[in-house]
Amino acid sequence: MGKGESLVEEKEISQAVISRLPRYLRYLDDLKNEGIERISSKELSNRMHVTASQIRQDFNNFGGFGQQGYGYNVNYLYNEISKILGLNKTHNFIIVGAGNLGRALGGYLNFERRGFYFLGMFDINPERVGTKIRDVSVMHVDELQDFVKKNNVDIAVLTLPKNSAVEVADVLVSCGVKAIWNFAHVDLNVPEDVIVENVHLSDSLMKLSYNLNCHEILKED
Amino acid sequence: MGKGESLVEEKEISQAVISRLPRYLRYLDDLKNEGIERISSKELSNRMHVTASQIRQDFNNFGGFGQQGYGYNVNYLYNEISKILGLNKTHNFIIVGAGNLGRALGGYLNFERRGFYFLGMFDINPERVGTKIRDVSVMHVDELQDFVKKNNVDIAVLTLPKNSAVEVADVLVSCGVKAIWNFAHVDLNVPEDVIVENVHLSDSLMKLSYNLNCHEILKED
DNA sequence: TAGATTGTTAATCGATTAACAATC
DNA sequence: TAGATTGTTAATCGATTAACAATC
Numbered sequence: 001m002g003k004g005e006s007l008v009e010e011k012e013i014s015q016a017v018i019s020r021l022p023r024y025l026r027y028l029d030d031l032k033n034e035g036i037e038r039i040s041s042k043e044l045s046n047r048m049h050v051t052a053s054q055i056r057q058d059f060n061n062f063g064g065f066g067q068q069g070y071g072y073n074v075n076y077l078y079n080e081i082s083k084i085l086g087l088n089k090t091h092n093f094i095i096v097g098a099g100n101l102g103r104a105l106g107g108y109l110n111f112e113r114r115g116f117y118f119l120g121m122f123d124i125n126p127e128r129v130g131t132k133i134r135d136v137s138v139m140h141v142d143e144l145q146d147f148v149k150k151n152n153v154d155i156a157v158l159t160l161p162k163n164s165a166v167e168v169a170d171v172l173v174s175c176g177v178k179a180i181w182n183f184a185h186v187d188l189n190v191p192e193d194v195i196v197e198n199v200h201l202s203d204s205l206m207k208l209s210y211n212l213n214c215h216e217i218l219k220e221d
Numbered sequence: 222m223g224k225g226e227s228l229v230e231e232k233e234i235s236q237a238v239i240s241r242l243p244r245y246l247r248y249l250d251d252l253k254n255e256g257i258e259r260i261s262s263k264e265l266s267n268r269m270h271v272t273a274s275q276i277r278q279d280f281n282n283f284g285g286f287g288q289q290g291y292g293y294n295v296n297y298l299y300n301e302i303s304k305i306l307g308l309n310k311t312h313n314f315i316i317v318g319a320g321n322l323g324r325a326l327g328g329y330l331n332f333e334r335r336g337f338y339f340l341g342m343f344d345i346n347p348e349r350v351g352t353k354i355r356d357v358s359v360m361h362v363d364e365l366q367d368f369v370k371k372n373n374v375d376i377a378v379l380t381l382p383k384n385s386a387v388e389v390a391d392v393l394v395s396c397g398v399k400a401i402w403n404f405a406h407v408d409l410n411v412p413e414d415v416i417v418e419n420v421h422l423s424d425s426l427m428k429l430s431y432n433l434n435c436h437e438i439l440k441e442d
Numbered sequence: 443t444a445g446a447t448t449g450t451t452a453a454t455c456g457a458t459t460a461a462c463a464a465t466c
Numbered sequence: 467t468a469g470a471t472t473g474t475t476a477a478t479c480g481a482t483t484a485a486c487a488a489t490c
Binding site for chain 4: 040041042052056057059060064066067068069070071072
């Protein structure tokens with residue numbers, strides 16, 4: 001069933017599509033837990049409140065996971081999407097910035113379930129150095145470069161103030177780190193072969209604020 | 222200068238535009254700090270790596286903040302965008318779920334600078350009840366309903382497991398909370414007059430993972 | 443006034459939706 | 467086979483970019 005083996009060579013997939021994949025995965029996980037083995041794009045569209053057309057288009061970017069007249073096999077589809085997202089591989093990550101947010105992310109066990117392993121944590125504050133998150137102790141940023149060179153670090157998570165974030169990003173790039181999960185409130189300038197995924201919490205809160213207020217304004221009419 | 226006073230009555234602004242406003246605000250803040258008083262869409266486009274055309278289109282959704290032949294006044298533009306985002310008003314928020322992430326958000330002082338005030342925190346775990354984040358002590362969720370009714374809560378932040386998040390959202394909606402900042406890994410079903418802004422961290426990490434892996438695949442060619 | 447740069451309309455591009463032939 | 471539902475092409479919609487007249 002299906003033929004979407006090789007992801008290589010195909011044309012580039014838009015980020016809009018990629019952004020939807022984790023959500024599909026979530027719904028497929030629910031279906032698995034409900035013991036449902038097959039699902040049509042129509043049924044899935046009802047659950048997810050998106051069009052069946054979009055669902056089929058999205059999946060067909062990767063070569064067709066369904067069967068005419070039958071629909072999609074839930075387990076198979078789940079596994080294929082997992083593979084597309086790279087969740088079949090393991091990824092090691094470090095966290096730079098041992099403040100509350102860094103510690104929260106370091107302590108979040110669910111990442112491990114998806115193959116993301118927490119290798120180390122760094123901070124510039126001597127008071128934080130030596131403290132522990134799970135079984136990882138906080139090291140001083142001076143040790144960062146050395147650590148990255150000696151260990152297989154795939155992803156660096158930045159949970160520190162904006163100025164330090166820019167500096168640390170440069171160091172990480174120079175050590176060969178290929179992906180940065182950036183929580184700092186700043187845009188990082190890195191070579192184009194380095195992946196940056198931004199989580200700007202205050203941007204998100206401002207968007208919420210806009211929608212809350214514009215809604216209230218509309219109500220006054 | 223400008224004429225974008227009334228946001229009322231005008232046609233709806235797309236979320237794509239709204240999502241870009243906080244980023245403009247960030248760059249304008251930088252410009253202010255550099256002591257720059259005016260900027261053209263061209264200069265700003267160079268800094269932000271977006272087209273000047275998009276910048277002008279975005280701003281003109283709200284009625285024109287610039288002056289032909291001059292450009293935009295940095296301070297004025299900053300203030301107008303702040304107003305559009307509702308940052309001139311104060312918003313009170315509570316956090317439900319006093320785990321690491323909830324505590325991190327409660328302890329984040331920068332929100333206050335933008336007018337978001339941390340009013341209360343709730344958890345179901347008796348061990349957490351009574352502990353403090355800044356000067357806010359954690360209450361038991363049993364007190365949630367009462368607290369919301371007695372206080373002016375604009376935004377509820379959900380940092381708890383998915384099942385509880387769905388339940389708590391229902392309670393909050395029934396108490397009249399109009400906005401939810403949802404960090405739980407689940408889609409909430411709320412009436413359409415309630416604003417939900419999702420921050421799905423694992424979705425973001427999966428997107429990073431995809432880009433990291435597809436990049437590596439491309440490199441192998 | 444001449445030069446600069448906006449505001450705005452028109453053109454292009456990409457993403458979403460609709461339709462239907464292919465096929466299980 | 468008949469019915470269902472995909473895969474895929476074509477149509478539509480919306481968002482981005484280009485162009486230029488308006489005007490400071």
